[in-house]
Amino acid sequence: MPLLNDMEREALLLSLGVALRSVLWSLPPAIGVAWLLTRRRVPGRLLLDAAVHLPLVLPPVVVGYLLLLLFGVRGPVGAWLDAQFGIRLVFTTAGAALATAVMTFPLMVRAIRIALEGVDRGLEDAARALGAGPLDRFFSVTLPLMLPGVLAGAITAFAAALGEFGAVITFVGNVPGETRTLPLALYAVLQSPGGDAAAARLATLSLLLGVGGLLLAELLARALRRRLGR
Amino acid sequence: MLTVMLRRRQGDFLLDIAFEAPTPGVIALFGRSGCGKTTVVDLIGGLRRADAGRIEVGGATLLDTARGIAIPAERRRVGYVFQDGRLFPHLNVRGNLDYGRRRARGGVQYVGFDEVVALLGLEALLRRRTHQLSGGEKQRVALARALLAQPRLLLLDEPLAALDQARREEVLPYLERLRDELAVPMLLVTHDYDEVLRLATHVVLMDGGRVLAQGPPAQLSLAPQLRAIVGPEAIGAVLEGQVVAIDAASGLARVAVGSGTLSVESDGLATGQRLRLQLLARDLILATGPPHGLSVRNALAGSVTAIEADGAHAALVHVAAGGTAIIVRVTAQAASELALRSGLPVWVLVKAVTLRTHVYHARAR
Numbered sequence: 018m019p020l021l022n023d024m025e026r027e028a029l030l031l032s033l034g035v036a037l038r039s040v041l042w043s044l045p046p047a048i049g050v051a052w053l054l055t056r057r058r059v060p061g062r063l064l065l066d067a068a069v070h071l072p073l074v075l076p077p078v079v080v081g082y083l084l085l086l087l088f089g090v091r092g093p094v095g096a097w098l099d100a101q102f103g104i105r106l107v108f109t110t111a112g113a114a115l116a117t118a119v120m121t122f123p124l125m126v127r128a129i130r131i132a133l134e135g136v137d138r139g140l141e142d143a144a145r146a147l148g149a150g151p152l153d154r155f156f157s158v159t160l161p162l163m164l165p166g167v168l169a170g171a172i173t174a175f176a177a178a179l180g181e182f183g184a185v186i187t188f189v190g191n192v193p194g195e196t197r198t199l200p201l202a203l204y205a206v207l208q209s210p211g212g213d214a215a216a217a218r219l220a221t222l223s224l225l226l227g228v229g230g231l232l233l234a235e236l237l238a239r240a241l242r243r244r245l246g247r
Numbered sequence: 248m249l250t251v252m253l254r255r256r257q258g259d260f261l262l263d264i265a266f267e268a269p270t271p272g273v274i275a276l277f278g279r280s281g282c283g284k285t286t287v288v289d290l291i292g293g294l295r296r297a298d299a300g301r302i303e304v305g306g307a308t309l310l311d312t313a314r315g316i317a318i319p320a321e322r323r324r325v326g327y328v329f330q331d332g333r334l335f336p337h338l339n340v341r342g343n344l345d346y347g348r349r350r351a352r353g354g355v356q357y358v359g360f361d362e363v364v365a366l367l368g369l370e371a372l373l374r375r376r377t378h379q380l381s382g383g384e385k386q387r388v389a390l391a392r393a394l395l396a397q398p399r400l401l402l403l404d405e406p407l408a409a410l411d412q413a414r415r416e417e418v419l420p421y422l423e424r425l426r427d428e429l430a431v432p433m434l435l436v437t438h439d440y441d442e443v444l445r446l447a448t449h450v451v452l453m454d455g456g457r458v459l460a461q462g463p464p465a466q467l468s469l470a471p472q473l474r475a476i477v478g479p480e481a482i483g484a485v486l487e488g489q490v491v492a493i494d495a496a497s498g499l500a501r502v503a504v505g506s507g508t509l510s511v512e513s514d515g516l517a518t519g520q521r522l523r524l525q526l527l528a529r530d531l532i533l534a535t536g537p538p539h540g541l542s543v544r545n546a547l548a549g550s551v552t553a554i555e556a557d558g559a560h561a562a563l564v565h566v567a568a569g570g571t572a573i574i575v576r577v578t579a580q581a582a583s584e585l586a587l588r589s590g591l592p593v594w595v596l597v598k599a600v601t602l603r604t605h606v607y608h609a610r611a612r
Contacts, residue, residue, distance in 0.1 A: 139333050142294050145320045146327035147396045148350030157346070161337040245336045 021222075024215075027194060028202035029222065035110060035185075035198055036178035039118035040171050043125055048160075048167070051129035072184075073123045081187025084116055088188075112189040113196045117181045121174040128173060132166020133159070165241035169234045176230030180223060199223050249274060249400065249432060253290050253300035262286050262456040270305060270400075270432035272448030273422075275464075277437055279476060283456040284436040288402045291434065292327045293320030304400045304432070324352055326398030326431075330405045332385040334377040340388050341373040347396030356397055357431055363391045366428065367421050383414035387421055394431065403435045407442065422446055440477045444485060444523055445605045452476065464523065469565075469572055482563070483527035484573045490520045499544065499599060505570030510544040510599045525603040528576035532596035533564060535585050545597035547573070551589055554582065562587075566595055 021029065053059055054066055072080050088095040088106045098104040106112035136159055144158045160167075182200040189196040191205060203219040206212035252265040262283045268274040276284045289295040291302055293309070296317075302310040309318050309325070326347075334343050348360060364370055367387045372380065380388065386406050393401055406422075407415045419442075426433065426446060435446060443450055444464055451461045452472060459472040467473060468485035488504035493513045500513035502522055509524065516522070538546050549568025557563045562582040564575045573595055577587075587593075 137333075139329065139331070140335060142320075143327065143329065143333040143335075144346070145294065146292055146325065146402075147347040147392065148321050148324070148352055149346075150321050153350075158335060158337075164337075 024202065025219065025222065028197055028199045028219070031110065031194070031196075032179050032198040032226075035113045035117055036175045038111070038114035039121060039178045040125075040175045042114065043118040043122050043174070044167075044171060047122060047125040047129055047170075051126050051133050054126070055130055055133045069126050070123045072120045077120060077181070077183025078187050080119060081116060081184040084119065084184065084188040088112070088115065106189070108190050108192050108195060110195055113185050113198065116184040116188040117178040120181050120184050121177045124177055125170045125174045128170025129163065129167050132163035132170070135166065136162045162245070165238045165245070168241065169238040172230055172234035172237065176227050176234070179226050179230070199226075248303070248305065249434070250301065250303040251287070251291065253287060253297050253302070255286065255290060255295070255298050255300075257286070260456055264453065264456070264458045266451045266458055266461050268449040268451065268461070271430045273426050273433045273435050273446045274449045274451060275435045275437055275443045275447035276451050276453060277440070277443050277447075277476070278453035280438055282453045284438075284453055285404055287453075288327070288404050288434060288436055291400070292325050292402050293318065293323050294327075307399060322352065324397065324399045326393030326396055326401040328386070328389045328393050328401065328403045328406050330408050332382075332389045332409075334380075334385055334388055334392070336377055338377070339373075340369065340375050340377065340380070343377065343388055343392050344369075344373075344395055347392045351395065351397040358394050358397070358429060360395060363394050366424055367391045381414065382410045383417040386410065386418050390421065390425065394425070394429070398431060401431050401433045403433055405436050405438070407439075408437075419445065440481050444525060444603075468525075469574065479557070480529065481527070482529070482574060482576065483525055483531075484571070486524045486526065486571050488522045488524055490516050490518050490522060493518055505568070507547055507569035507571075509547075509597060509602065511602045511604055512599055516604070523605040525605070526573055526597060527601070527603070528563060528574045530598065530601040531573070531575040533566075533575050533577055533581075533585065533587070534594040534596060535591065536594070538594055538596060541596065542598075543596045544599040547595045547597065549573070549593060549595060551587055551591045551593055553589060554587055566593060568595055
């Protein structure tokens with residue numbers, strides 16, 4: 018008997034795909050926002066800070082609903098995407114990844130911010146004196162030095178993304194093979210009579226993934242810190 | 248030539264300095280902690296912004312606020328060696344050296360990779376990670392890294408201050424080698440007078456954000472402004488000389504100074520070497536007649552040029568002897584008993600073993 022049945026395998030692979038995409042999409046803007054929040058005295062910094070953290074305090078259903086308003090077929094951004102590129106987010110895997118990215122964004126920004134605050138500005142000055150311009154300094158000194166924090170943040174966000182439920186089901190529904198990730202599959206089997214055994218298996222799978230992700234994050238961060246001699 | 252004119256207000260502190268020094272060579276920015284030295288190098292390096300000023304190195308203008316010129320730090324080609332080294336921890340030693348080398352601008356190459364690695368003795372360290380280096384090794388790598396960026400000026404901000412005495416002695420000879428063998432001008436920030444005497448070709452004396460005096464170390468050693476900074480123990484003339492003979496039997500070297508000679512302990516010296524001698528005022532003895540029956544090796548004949556009180560019970564006696572100027576510290580009582588006055592012929596007695604020598608072999612250019 019295979020370890021996982023077809024439904025479980027589909028949900029697992031979909032979860033991993035959605036989480037991976039959401040992390041990759043949110044990483045560059047998260048680095049940008051963390052930079053703005055730590056290094057720049059931009060006007061409206063407090064507002065930006067609050068906006069970034071909004072998904073942490075709002076009910077996920079509200080986030081899903083806001084996404085639906087913006088990115089739905091009749092929403093301003095959604096209509097534009099559809100007209101210009103034929104991209105539809107509602108009921109698609111890409112939409113699930115977007116909802117997940119928005120929900121895990123604060124986690125990512127927090128981790129990257131802490132990493133950025135830990136970078137010795139003196140090393141950037143040293144790079145400057147050696148002839149490195151702003152972008153060059155960022156990619157050759159700042160980014161490598163904050164990499165342990167960035168990676169830890171990305172993996173934590175990935176693990177959290179695997180479990181995202183409310184925003185996803187509100188924004189893109191519960192479509193098998195498209196948006197039915199592990200938690201959504203779990204919800205579906207719980208809705209059907211006699212689904213207790215299947216639910217227990219899916220719950221165990223989620224638990225293992227979460228713990229594995231957190232452990233991996235810690236190990237990676239340690240290895241990188243060792244490389245930096247800290 | 249290095250020309251620096253800078254003004255910057257920082258809270259209550261006003262930095263307002265101007266100096267001009269010949270290059271190549273080591274220009275020492277000397278003064279107590281907090282006198283604004285590090286601000287000056289930060290301004291020259293472009294890491295901080297001046298309210299007004301002008302900086303020129305060897306004909307290139309790095310800053311001229313009157314003409315609206317302010318080259319950004321990364322394009323100044325000014326190397327910077329920080330007190331704490333600041334090596335990149337994510338790169339190994341070779342990676343650190345390549346960092347500056349790859350970004351060298353202007354197409355000028357003063358120094359090659361192999362030359363710098365050899366000069367600073369880094370051959371065995373190239374594959375090390377930076378956290379495996381000792382403090383002295385870190386500073387040598389930082390020096391090499393800065394040099395390989397082909398700077399037109401090298402800023403050294405107390406590069407030895409974070410090191411213990413043993414590590415300091417390990418790095419100092421490398422700095423001397425860079426001074427004597429490379430044509431890169433260096434601006435050395437230090438609060439250590441010994442470092443100044445050992446390394447500097449020109450000294451800019453700073454206090455409270457201003458320049459008190461400047462000139463070659465020998466000339467500056469007589470400046471009254473220096474005394475408060477170095478303290479009474481370090482007051483004394485600094486003379487430039489050259490070893491003319493070494494007597495192995497006596498263990499003494501004859502050093503030509505002005506029109507006379509002085510005997511010093513010959514340890515580590517070689518004929519022809521140029522030396523800097525520090526004659527500490529408190530170690531010298533004055534005699535009003537030629538000395539007889541004394542163990543002292545050096546007696547310089549001269550005459551008193553001036554006497555100044557040094558506190559209530561001591562006097563600093565200025566003596567011109569054999570084309571050199573010397574300061575001798577005596578008690579006020581001795582000064583009056585010997586009836587010291589301007590024009591009086593005197594002999595300055597210098598014990599060979601108390602002479603502090605700094606070998607200095609600036610290459611003829």
